[in-house]
Amino acid sequence: MHKTQPKIFLVGETTAVEEGINDFLKHIGAPDWKTDAPSDSEKIEEIMGRLCYRSFGAGLNPNVKRVREGNRTYLQNVVAVKHGSVLEHTVVNFIFADVSRVLTHELVRHRAGTAISQESLRFVRLDDLGQWLPTVIREDEQATEIFVKTFEQLEELQLQLAEHFDLDGEKMPFAQKKIITSAMRRIAPIGLSTSIGWSANMRALRHLIEMRTEPVAEEEIRLVFGQVAEICQRRYPNIFADYEIEMVEGLPWYRTVNRKV
Numbered sequence: 001m002h003k004t005q006p007k008i009f010l011v012g013e014t015t016a017v018e019e020g021i022n023d024f025l026k027h028i029g030a031p032d033w034k035t036d037a038p039s040d041s042e043k044i045e046e047i048m049g050r051l052c053y054r055s056f057g058a059g060l061n062p063n064v065k066r067v068r069e070g071n072r073t074y075l076q077n078v079v080a081v082k083h084g085s086v087l088e089h090t091v092v093n094f095i096f097a098d099v100s101r102v103l104t105h106e107l108v109r110h111r112a113g114t115a116i117s118q119e120s121l122r123f124v125r126l127d128d129l130g131q132w133l134p135t136v137i138r139e140d141e142q143a144t145e146i147f148v149k150t151f152e153q154l155e156e157l158q159l160q161l162a163e164h165f166d167l168d169g170e171k172m173p174f175a176q177k178k179i180i181t182s183a184m185r186r187i188a189p190i191g192l193s194t195s196i197g198w199s200a201n202m203r204a205l206r207h208l209i210e211m212r213t214e215p216v217a218e219e220e221i222r223l224v225f226g227q228v229a230e231i232c233q234r235r236y237p238n239i240f241a242d243y244e245i246e247m248v249e250g251l252p253w254y255r256t257v258n259r260k261v
């Protein structure tokens with residue numbers, strides 16, 4: 001058994017293809033259009049949004065006499081008027097490591113605009129359980145002792161069963177190993193540390209940050225989404241410009257008047 005701490009890895013994001021953007025701008029008659037977008041993601045979302053009214057400049061569409069200047073102004077208007085579909089064009093890829101199955105089960109309830117790859121406990125052996133303790137347990141010596149002892153006992157049972165079935169024996173067929181490993185996980189605790197690959201478009205990301213940093217959410221997912229929000233606000237400042245942070249019980253609550261765009 002070992003102690004863990006949830007970790008957030010940003011492993012990918014949408015990138016712009018400048019050649020294609022320039023060709024499109026020429027095609028639409030706005031070859032000189034420029035943006036001050038701080039990231040490719042924000043650039044792509046601005047282009048997708050402006051495409052709707054051809055608002056790359058005044059007069060390009062005779063119905064449009066004035067256009068909003070600046071990426072932040074543009075995207076924050078998209079957010080304010082709840083044209084959230086524009087934010088679906090770009091995606092961020094995260095890996096959450098050493099998070100519990102409690103967290104992953106809550107996370108996968110969010111379906112719209114996400115992609116998920118979860119560590120398989122049919123394949124991965126639980127011979128060294130990772131444990132992160134919520135504050136209410138961590139701050140209570142007796143409760144901590146019970147948690148640690150229970151994890152140690154459950155880990156011991158995994159080792160006993162592995163020996164009982166001779167899981168590491170040379171003659172053990174891989175398919176059978178999988179069946180046994182899968183059966184053994186049924187007596188593992190849902191608080192065990194595992195990992196999940198999680199990707200989401202910007203619209204879904206905003207929704208999750210709002211729901212999962214709220215003080216009513218569970219501590220672990222608040223902790224993870226507080227860090228996700230911090231990364232997103234730093235990396236895509238114009239998409240997340242409208243959030244205000246309030247600290248509640250040591251964790252950030254990202255609040256906005258533009259909920260669920």
Ligand SMILES: Cc1cc2nc3c(=O)[nH]c(=O)nc-3n(C[C@H](O)[C@H](O)[C@H](O)COP(=O)(O)OP(=O)(O)OC[C@H]3O[C@@H](n4cnc5c(N)ncnc54)[C@H](O)[C@@H]3O)c2cc1C
Nearest residue numbers: 106109110111112113204207208211212214216217218260
């Ligand atoms: C504090 C908290 C406590 C919770 N407690 C419980 C609990 O006790 N038990 C429980 O079962 N769940 C619980 N949940 C989970 C919650 O009920 C939702 O399932 C979860 O938050 C996913 O959010 P979502 O419904 O917005 O779905 P998402 O997949 O995040 O979808 C985003 C939005 O897209 C739209 N959408 C998505 N799918 C559809 C669809 N099929 N049809 C129409 N519109 C759609 C909806 O507008 C939705 O809000 C809890 C969540 C929180 C934050």
